[in-house]
Amino acid sequence: MEERSITRRQFLYRAAAVGGTGLLLNTMNAWGIGIASRVNAPPVLNGSGKGKRVVILGAGLAGMTAAYELGKLGYAVQVLEARDFAGGRCQTARKGFSLTELGGDKQACTFDEGHYINHGPWRIPLHHQSTLYYTRRFDVPLEVMVNDNDYSFVYLESGGPLARQRLRPAAVKADMRGHVAELLAKAVKGNMLDQELGAEDKRALLDYLAHEGQLDQADLRYKGRSGRGYAINPGAGMNPGQMSDPLGFKELLASRIGNVYSAVQDFPMQNTMFQPVGGMDAIAKAFENQVGRHIRYKAEVQSIRHGEREVVVTYKDTASGKLRTVSADYCLCTMPLSVLRHVESDFSDQFKQAIAAVAYAPVGKIGLQMKRRFWEEDDQIYGGHVLTDMEGINTISLPSSNWQRKKGVLLGYYNYQTSAIEVSAMTPSERAEFALRAGEKIFPAYRDSFESAFSVAWHRVQYNLGGWADWSEEKRQSVYPLLLKGEGRVLLAGEHLSYLGGWQAGAIESAWQQLERIHERAMA
Amino acid sequence: MEERSITRRQFLYRAAAVGGTGLLLNTMNAWGIGIASRVNAPPVLNGSGKGKRVVILGAGLAGMTAAYELGKLGYAVQVLEARDFAGGRCQTARKGFSLTELGGDKQACTFDEGHYINHGPWRIPLHHQSTLYYTRRFDVPLEVMVNDNDYSFVYLESGGPLARQRLRPAAVKADMRGHVAELLAKAVKGNMLDQELGAEDKRALLDYLAHEGQLDQADLRYKGRSGRGYAINPGAGMNPGQMSDPLGFKELLASRIGNVYSAVQDFPMQNTMFQPVGGMDAIAKAFENQVGRHIRYKAEVQSIRHGEREVVVTYKDTASGKLRTVSADYCLCTMPLSVLRHVESDFSDQFKQAIAAVAYAPVGKIGLQMKRRFWEEDDQIYGGHVLTDMEGINTISLPSSNWQRKKGVLLGYYNYQTSAIEVSAMTPSERAEFALRAGEKIFPAYRDSFESAFSVAWHRVQYNLGGWADWSEEKRQSVYPLLLKGEGRVLLAGEHLSYLGGWQAGAIESAWQQLERIHERAMA
Incomplete structure (x- = not known):
């Protein structure tokens, strides 16, 4: 039926099939119907x-x-x-929510009132205008999800000379980029790159490097900077603060710790993203309000x-x-x-x-309710991810809601592929123990603060059988x-x-x- | 009186007076009473x-x-x-708030219900534990203030080959750092820096540069990356998206646009900071609740x-x-x-x-109520600052509250020193016109969306006479x-x-x- 006449849309599909995306996009652009706006x-x-x-x-x-x-x-x-209930993977686990994985026991979520884990989707990129179209249309209140926090920690077990240290990403970024800026400035000043750069380019580049790396004006050397954090923060009275010492370039290089960040985050990650106030399932509920009468x-x-x-x-x-x-x-x-x-x-x-x-991706997540927000109170980490190379953990992510309240639910791991399969083979309480053993290496108060857990292994969830198409x-x-x-x-x-x-x-x-x-x- | 016996505290003041901060801090550390914890x-x-x-x-x-x-x-x-009223500079202008600057006419704020501008302090760093001590103690709800948004704009009038373009900081950062990584990789590969780096350092550095700059694996060249943004965003069906082209290294260098950012933000700026829900004066009101009976x-x-x-x-x-x-x-x-x-x-x-x-710093701010959140709807900018070199503007900052609502109040300029004095000499309506003339260069919908303004020049405010001690x-x-x-x-x-x-x-x-x-x- 649909084959009888070729609509513009069908033509586009054929263009894509024949010439690949390039031809598709060229055709669309030629027609002035760019997808972006659509x-x-x-x-x-x-x-x-x-x-x-x-x-x-x-x-x-x-x-x-x-x-x-x-x-x-x-x-x-x-x-x-x-x-x-409606929503598919758009779920939020809070008190009253329960889940029985295939071949597993029933898990009932017992988090305190007002606390939850978005065990499915948990963040909305700022350019996902389709999702944001409906949050706006259905009046779903949003709040910022802190996706990148330079004052969180990075903790590598196999970090060479910097292994098993709680380092702030701000310090790692400041020092790596500072040392790199200094090294390149040296090469530029030493006329090593004259084939690449004209005299004016060189001036501009040295100026940039001095700014980016906050190099000393006189000798263009990196000697640390305020943004990496202070040993003693500036305060009242006679306390101008005390700078902290930069990490050494050789130690940084040997640790490979610079590889935890990049010049900018990759699409579609952003420093700040969105989450609906009170849980991601607010989006599912908003849709359900509209179309629930049609759902069997x-x-x-x-x-x-x-x-x-x-x-x-x-x-x-x-x-x-x-x-x-x-x-x-x-x-x-x-x-x-x-x-x-x-x-x-x-x-x-x-x-x-x-x-x-x-194929579908095996994906696992665990929410851990902590009776005290030690990451905020002890370490001044407000949201964002603690990055680690610990097998099966990947990230410990701190909640972007209930700031400064008594309790909090953090994400204890977010694993996929092989490690997700391994961890998902555990019982829920074994998974919690697994997460605690990792977290307590980074946060001394981790285990003592733990109250209850809720975990999911999406590949073991009936009607989903995986996190996403891989x-x-x-x-x-x-x-x-x-x-x-x-x-x-x-x-x-x-x-x-x-x-x-x-x-x-x-x-x-x-x-x-x-x-x-x-x-x-x-x-x- | 206080001179009779030397308390530990007094000794510390003297240590500072005699030996400067270094002696002070050494003394304190020797006593194990680091200021940081205090x-x-x-x-x-x-x-x-x-x-x-x-x-x-x-x-x-x-x-x-x-x-x-x-x-x-x-x-x-x-x-x-x-x-x-109490609060000092900790003020929020909303409907009902009025201000008469010295030698000026009375300004009454006419923003819509729920909208406001924090014309005094407007953000709380995550390590300001003293401020956060009281927001916690007095149960002042906080929300994230987006202080850095890579998907905002940078717009330079004197930006050389990149002048008068709305560029996303993400693109500028990705491209500058990408080109710089490529250049340094070239120097390292060409053995130009063998005096600085051993064989293992070189391997690690090349690995880091390839990661930081997302350089092509084969030739270590920078060819753009997803995080800088797409020409056409990936979508459903046959649309894998279309990458955008990187800005040229020479153009970037000549524009000096890389100088708008740095390896990390300087202390005490952070990508995400805090603001009280509903306005900064929630902090003043919380204190007033406690001590108001003592205030005349x-x-x-x-x-x-x-x-x-x-x-x-x-x-x-x-x-x-x-x-x-x-x-x-x-x-x-x-x-x-x-x-x-x-x-x-x-x-x-x-x-x-x-x-x-x-001396006290002259500081000026203006809030502009817009009947439509064009920065969100048209440009997908959710909070953060639009950086510009336009005289007297410095930044146009987008609100971190009321996401996706109909209206919004943005900060039209935040100026200090010379330009603050010049702008503050204008009448309130002239200041609004000044801000509109700048903003409409960046946002086509700026002027048409404008509804009302509220501005302050702190050096002209009785009982303050300046923004802060300079x-x-x-x-x-x-x-x-x-x-x-x-x-x-x-x-x-x-x-x-x-x-x-x-x-x-x-x-x-x-x-x-x-x-x-x-x-x-x-x-x-």
């Missing part, structure tokens, strides 16, 4: 979907985005959700069959154990591919194989375009069909894209 | 101040800190405050006279115009020196001259120790008697220090 808001669509039925599988952010936008267009939407909860999809005229989805009502069916004109399936592969369907073998080909470049070439196209009356959407893997924006933008295609077909 | 909380004092009277001049943060702590010790405290408002100090047995302060009740006196055992004067110099007293000529010798190194040597010592029964406190000039922490820590001295004397 993704700040849902597609503006004309026509009504009245009388057309769309069944949406999964009430995560992709599914609810589609339900909301298609509902506004007049479609009769029905969302099937296996759980008894405890509806576990069993099979998807699609013919010439309609698509029929069979699901099990897990409350009653009974099988039921929903038929619709189109189906938008937002289930993770790791789950969809286990659903019976009449997809072609090629499509089934494509679904099964995509695309290889090869799979992006081979099966991604196929999955993106869908089959018959079924289209797929979710973070797995975007280049924003693992981000809520990927789910939303993918939904925008696919609902537009459904609408195009319905209007055809 | 300033996290008020001094722990024994004994009762019962029956002793202390008159405190000024209900700013220094005065209220002293009133609170001395009150807890049992002293009868009386605070004289010239204004009809509209009490304008006229004279200070101190004899053997007591100190007598005369003030004018500006409501009635009548002169009244207060006598006390001790006086803690927290008035700015710029104001105190105009108060009649029987201080020695030397002390009077010391007071008069200290200490020269020479004055720190000559008159600072004298002022710190006080005279007779009068001690001075405030940010001007600290090395935390202009910060609230300076006022608080100075008060802690001087109230301890009062207590020592009272107990002697």
Whole structure:
């Protein structure tokens, strides 16, 4: 059907298939329809979907985005959700929340009132305008999530001469960059780079290096600086403070500690990001407020069959154990591919194989409630990440909410791939012990302050079976375009069909894209 | 009196006077009483101040800190405050707030409900444990103040080949550091720095440079990177995003634009800082809640006279115009020196001259209410500073509150010294026009979005007469120790008697220090 006439959109897909992204983008730019401007808001669509039925599988952010936008267009939407709550991976664990991993015991979250861990998505980049479009539209209050804190710690076990020290990233950055600036200044002054630099370039570069590295004006040497922190902070009266001594260049180099940061953070990380006040699931709840009446909860999809005229989805009502069916004109399936592969369907073998080909990332997180915010009180760390090379830990992240309150929930580890599999094999209490053994090496008060834990291993969570689609470049070439196209009356959407893997924006933008295609077909 | 026995404290002052800070700190460290640990909380004092009277001049943060702590010790405290509200410079302009500068017309703030400008102190560093001690103690809710935002703009009028462009600091940092890393890598690989670096150092340094600058693995060249921002952001479907092109090294050097940032921010600036929710004056109000019953408002100090047995302060009740006196055992004067110099007293000529010798910084700020948050909606800038070299502007700072709401109040300029004097000579509406002319060069929507302004020139504000004490190194040597010592029964406190000039922490820590001295004397 859709093959009969080539829409502009279809042409673009073909351009991409034939000429790759380059041709796609060139074509789009030639048409003046740059993608960048398109993704700040849902597609503006004309026509009504009245009388057309769309069944949406999964009430995560992709599914609810589609339900909301298609509902506004007049479609009769029905969302099937296996759980008894909406949101997909957009979850927040707080008192009353419980989780039973596959093959595991039930974990009940017992954090104090007002404390929580976002064990799924936990931060919103400032340029994810699609996510921010809905937080604004649905009036979800946001607060800053401190993603980078130079006054946190970096702690490396295999850090050579700087191993097992609690170092402030500010000091490491100041000293590495200071020493590097001094070294380059020496080369420039020694006329070693005259082939590269003209006289005016040299003057400007020396000026820059002196500024960047705060080098001594007279001899262009790095001798430490205030921003790395003081040994004694300046104060009242006769206390101008006492500078701390810089770390030596050779020690820094040998420790490889400079590799924990980079010139700027990589996209899409930013020093400050956003989190909804009170927990990430505020976004899920806001969507649910809008489309909840269209969601059938405890509806576990069993099979998807699609013919010439309609698509029929069979699901099990897990409350009653009974099988039921929903038929619709189109189906938008937002289930993770790791789950969809286990659903019976009449997809072609090629499509089934494509679904099964995509790996999902094992991802683990643990929230630890501490009865005292020792990281703030003892170490003046307010948010951000403690970076470490300890196996299975990766980061200990401090909460960006409840500043200065009595208690706090920190993230004890955030692991993926191999280490996530290892740690997830432990029981919840073993995981907590594992996290405590690491954390107490860095914070003396860690173990004594610990009250309760809540952990998740996403690859062991029913209806998710993984953190996010883990695309290889090869799979992006081979099966991604196929999955993106869908089959018959079924289209797929979710973070797995975007280049924003693992981000809520990927789910939303993918939904925008696919609902537009459904609408195009319905209007055809 | 205090000279009779040399307390440890007095010894330290002498050590500082004789041997400078170095001797002071060495002595303290030898005694194991490092200052750093001392300033996290008020001094722990024994004994009762019962029956002793202390008159405190000024209900700013220094005065209220002293009133609170001395009150807890049992002293009868009386605070004289010239204004009809407490807080000193810790003010927030919101609807209902008004200000008449000396020689100026009354400005009434007409911002919408929920919007404000902190025209005095506006950010709290994470290591200012003294300020944070009271926000915690008084349960003042804090939120993150985004002090550094790599996705804001830098806009230089005299930026050579990059003049008048809205550049993201992230791009400038990525490109400058990338090019610099490449250049140094070239020198290292070319064995130009073999005198400085051993073989292992070279390997480690090349590894670091490749990481810091994200250099191409094969040829160690810088070719741009994701963190500088994309031309087209990655999105759903067939859109992996399109990288943007790096700025050229020669253009960057010639523009001198790299000098807007540094390896790390200088102390006490941090990427994220704090602000009280709803306005900085929440701190003033929290103190006022505690000590308000001891404050006599509209009490304008006229004279200070101190004899053997007591100190007598005369003030004018500006409501009635009548002169009244207060006598006390001790006086803690927290008035700015710029104001105190105009108060009649029987201080020695030397002390009077010391007071008069200290310059105060002219400081100006303007808040502009915008009916639309175009910086967020159009440019995805959420907080932080737009850096510019435009005369009298310095920074346009975006609010770290009311994210995604309809309106917002931004800081249109933050100027000091010469440019503050020039701008402050304008009428309030001329200042707004001045700010708009600058801002509209950077943001097309600036002027059309403007609704109302509120500005302050602290050097023109009665009872302040300046932003903060502007200490020269020479004055720190000559008159600072004298002022710190006080005279007779009068001690001075405030940010001007600290090395935390202009910060609230300076006022608080100075008060802690001087109230301890009062207590020592009272107990002697």
